[in-house]
Amino acid sequence: MSISATINGALRKVPARSIYVVASIWVVWQFYLAATNQIGPEPINTLERTYGEMGLKLLIAGLLVTPLRNWTGINLIKFRRALGVTTFFVILAHFLVWAVLDVQTFARVWTEIVKRKYVTVGMAAFVLLIPLAATSNNLSIRKMGPLAWRKLHKLVYPIAILAGVHFLWLVKGFQIEPIVYMAIILGLLAVRLKWARPTK
Numbered sequence: 001m002s003i004s005a006t007i008n009g010a011l012r013k014v015p016a017r018s019i020y021v022v023a024s025i026w027v028v029w030q031f032y033l034a035a036t037n038q039i040g041p042e043p044i045n046t047l048e049r050t051y052g053e054m055g056l057k058l059l060i061a062g063l064l065v066t067p068l069r070n071w072t073g074i075n076l077i078k079f080r081r082a083l084g085v086t087t088f089f090v091i092l093a094h095f096l097v098w099a100v101l102d103v104q105t106f107a108r109v110w111t112e113i114v115k116r117k118y119v120t121v122g123m124a125a126f127v128l129l130i131p132l133a134a135t136s137n138n139l140s141i142r143k144m145g146p147l148a149w150r151k152l153h154k155l156v157y158p159i160a161i162l163a164g165v166h167f168l169w170l171v172k173g174f175q176i177e178p179i180v181y182m183a184i185i186l187g188l189l190a191v192r193l194k195w196a197r198p199t200k
Contacts, residue, residue, distance in 0.1 A: 002073065004072055004073030004074050005073070007074050008073070008074060008075050011074075011075070011076065011078075011079075016078050016079050016081070016082040017082065019079060019082040019083060019086055020082060020085075020086060023058075023086045023089070023090065026054075027051070027089075027090065027093055030047060030050055030051070031047065031093075033047075034046065034047035044097065044101045044102050045102070047097050047101075048094060048097045048098050048101075048102060051090055051091070051093045051094035051097060052091070052094040052167070053167075054090050055087055055090040055091035055094055055163070056163050056164070056167060056181055058083055058086055058087040058090060059087050059156075059159070059160055059163055060160070060181070060184055060185060060188070061083055062080055062083040062084050062087060062156065063156070063160060063185070063188045063189075064188060065077060065079070065080045065083070066192075067188060067191055067192075081136050084132060084133070084136055084156070085133055085136050087129070088129045088130075088132070088133035089133075091125075091126055091129060092126075095126055117169060118165075118166055118169035118170045121162045121165050121166045121169065122162070122163070122166035122170075124162050125159045125162035125163045125166060128155050128158065128159045128162070129159055131152060131155070132152070132153055132155060132156065132159075135149065135152060135153075157189055157192070160185045160188075160189065161185060161186075161189070163185075164178070164181055164182040164185045164186075165182070167181060167182070168182055
């Protein structure tokens with residue numbers, strides 16, 4: 001038996017909902033650390049960044065599911081929907097910490113969205129995530145039809161680019177981490193474009 005077959009056999013025993021459980025515990029734990037001043041001198045800012053980076057990592061993990069199956073035979077397809085929904089809720093937590101605990105007023109939230117380009121692209125990515133999260137269920141697939149549903153969920157590609165740009169523009173000075181994330185995102189999308197090209 002190959003390594004990928006062994007891994008797939010083990011993964012079949014893991015329920016997809018375990019991702020929700022682990023993510024929920026992690027989100028609550030990070031909030032607790034911030035609330036009890038255990039994550040540095042600026043807990044709100046640190047919590048905001050922590051949620052945002054985890055949301056970006058989950059977004060990349062969702063994009064990696066298909067290439068991983070094609071390259072290694074490891075099949076994580078059953079976890080992809082849970083990864084997508086979890087991505088939305090972690091990004092929602094990121095937004096709420098920023099809007100409610102950091103910025104604090106609706107007027108300032110709107111001003112920041114309009115004034116700061118990194119906030120503008122970040123908000124665009126978040127808004128585009130909403131219809132994907134709302135339709136990540138079997139009922140939506142049946143009502144929309146598989147073709148229309150798949151077309152809608154291709155929004156994840158521009159979302160990933162916007163999220164990467166948001167992180168790039170957010171950091172001050174030259175930092176390698178956001179560049180690496182952006183390179184991974186562009187690489188995964190380039191691979192998908194290559195696969196989508198018709199063969200001669």
